[in-house]
Amino acid sequence: MSDQLAPSHLTSIEPLRHLGGSPSAAHFRVYSVLCVLAFLLSTVASDTDWPTAVRTVLADVVCADRELSEMGFPADWADHAPWQSP
Incomplete structure (x- = not known):
């Protein structure tokens, strides 16, 4: 039995639904x-x-010549809740 929260568990929470796709290494990053x-x-x-x-x-981070994708950020991350500008 595992107590780990899997990406599929997040699909029922609207602001986190975009995390509920198929499991990948990105789901376990920052x-x-x-x-x-x-x-x-x-x-x-x-x-x-x-x-x-x-x-x-x-x-x-971006200014330090690092890529957000290294931390599991999708290309359209700013379009998802809660990162959308008010």
């Missing part, structure tokens, strides 16, 4: 964890600006 954290924070503190702060930090 992107998925950040999505779940953002969802939980928005649930308990709806006025949080944490997603905006994460976007700012990620801009610094």
Whole structure:
């Protein structure tokens, strides 16, 4: 028996539905964890600006000649909840 949250379990949560595709290595990288954290924070503190702060930090990562895909980010990550600009 496993207590691990599988990507298929996320399809019932609308803001996390995009994580519920077929399991891949990307699902176990930083992107998925950040999505779940953002969802939980928005649930308990709806006025949080944490997603905006994460976007700012990620801009610094890109400026450091790293690719977001290395952390499991899909090319269209900014189009998904909770990363969409307000």
